[in-house]
Amino acid sequence: MDLTLSTRREGDRTVVVVGGEIDVYTAPKLREQLVELETAGQHHLIIDLEQVEFLDSTGLGVLVGGLKRVRVHDGSLRLVCTQERILKVFRITGLTKVFPIHDSVAEAASAQD
Amino acid sequence: MATVELRVPAAPAHVRTARLVAVAAARRAGLPEDLLDELRLGVGEACARAVALHLAHAPDVPVAMSVTDDAGSLTVAVDDVGPPPSFGAREADLVGTTMLHGEPADPRVPLAFLAGLVDDMTVLPGPHGTTVRLRWKLPSRSAPAAWSQL
Numbered sequence: 403m404d405l406t407l408s409t410r411r412e413g414d415r416t417v418v419v420v421g422g423e424i425d426v427y428t429a430p431k432l433r434e435q436l437v438e439l440e441t442a443g444q445h446h447l448i449i450d451l452e453q454v455e456f457l458d459s460t461g462l463g464v465l466v467g468g469l470k471r472v473r474v475h476d477g478s479l480r481l482v483c484t485q486e487r488i489l490k491v492f493r494i495t496g497l498t499k500v501f502p503i504h505d506s507v508a509e510a511a512s513a514q515d
Numbered sequence: 516m517a518t519v520e521l522r523v524p525a526a527p528a529h530v531r532t533a534r535l536v537a538v539a540a541a542r543r544a545g546l547p548e549d550l551l552d553e554l555r556l557g558v559g560e561a562c563a564r565a566v567a568l569h570l571a572h573a574p575d576v577p578v579a580m581s582v583t584d585d586a587g588s589l590t591v592a593v594d595d596v597g598p599p600p601s602f603g604a605r606e607a608d609l610v611g612t613t614m615l616h617g618e619p620a621d622p623r624v625p626l627a628f629l630a631g632l633v634d635d636m637t638v639l640p641g642p643h644g645t646t647v648r649l650r651w652k653l654p655s656r657s658a659p660a661a662w663s664q665l
Contacts (some may be wrong), residue, residue, distance in 0.1 A: 404531065426563040427527035456534075458559045459610065459628045487552045494631040496611035503661040 404428045406453075407435050412511045415478075416444040416487035424461030432461070436468040445477025448510045457488050462495060469501065478502075480510040517544070522577040522640030523562075525569030533562040535581050537591055544584035547655050554591065554651065557633045561593040561647040564625040568644065574645075580623040589651045596644040607631020 406421035412473035416439055424432060439447060449467065451457070467478045480502045483489055492498045504510040517541040523529035537558040538551055551592060551596070563577040579594045610627050626647075629636050635650040 423531065426530050426558055426566065435519075456555065456559070458556060458563065459624050460563060460620070462610075463614055463620050463624070466611075470615070490552075491556070493611075494607045494629060495614075497614075498609035500611055500615055 405431050407433070408427045408431065409439070411465040412448065412507065413470050415448050415511055417448045417450055417511075419450045419453065421455075423456035424454055424464070425456060425458045425513075426460040428459075429460040433464045433467065436464070436471070440468075440471050440475075445472045447472060447477070447479045448504075448507055449476055450507055451481055451483040451488055452485065454485070454488055456493050459495075462491065465501070466497070476502060477499045480504060480509050480513060482500065482507050516583060518581050518583045520579070520581045522579050525566050525574055525576065525578055527563070529568060529578075530559055530562045530566055533578070533593075534559050537580065540584075541589055541591075541651075544582075544589050544649060547654065550651055553632060554589075554649070557629055557636070557649045558593070558626045559592055560629050560632070561649065564647070565593050565595035565639050566624075567622070568573070568595045572597055572644075584653065587653050587655065589653050591649045593647045594641045594644065595647075596645070610616040617631070633647050 404422050405424060408419045418435060420432060438484050472479050482504050484505050492501065500514065504513065521533060521536050523532050534555050536554050540566060541551060541554050541595065562580060568580055569576055573596045574595050581592050583590045594663050607627055607630055611625050613624060626638065633649045637648045639646045639648060
């Protein structure tokens with residue numbers, strides 16, 4: 403399996419744990435998951451990227467799409483990532499200024515908007 | 516000069532195939548480990564862009580990639596059959612803004628991203644469309660320092 407997804411609740415937030423590679427082929431699966439959560443009324447999301455091995459611009463686009471959708475409902479989308487190879491992708495594209503990026507799910511869960 | 520050539524069907528599932536082959540060839544050519552991630556990402560973006568162009572213009576035509584180890588450089592070339600690129604957002608740090616305020620799947624994004632990721636990135640007229648060329652310097656293959664101690 404190239405991409406793994408699991409979700410759980412942490413207080414009033416939903417954590418999505420992503421594993422494997424997020425690329426042009428697998429990104430639609432992540433998008434589908436985020437859309438499903440939005441449809442179910444989950445607008446405060448934490449996306450855990452600590453087990454992600456690869457992230458390309460298609461994956462970034464899916465995350466940005468997710469952010470735009472939750473913002474419509476005054477929601478939030480935070481990321482958990484400490485891997486330099488993944489952080490670099492956000493830095494090159496200027497998206498570190500757009501997404502709150504945390505070192506752990508606990509830190510993200512206690513952050514206030 | 517050693518060249519590895521690959522043709523993959525124009526399908527998103529095969530972008531990973533191209534990444535894996537490129538990394539294997541680059542490792543064999545001696546590209547340092549700390550540059551392999553950059554190569555993996557760069558090849559992925561170039562091939563994903565080519566696949567999208569082929570699906571739009573020539574879905575039955577495979578995407579061609581070559582990895583060449585020549586005179587101290589490693590060159591990856593991805594040929595596509597698309598029209599010449601429109602150079603909109605060339606600056607990588609505008610990619611985020613483009614995605615946020617425009618369309619996340621804006622077709623200018625892959626090249627802008629590549630420009631910020633890989634120092635030596637060129638887009639040239641290709642055999643049937645364009646060629647995206649990415650290049651890295653390879654370390655010189657002199658004898659290891661330890662041997663000179665003997």
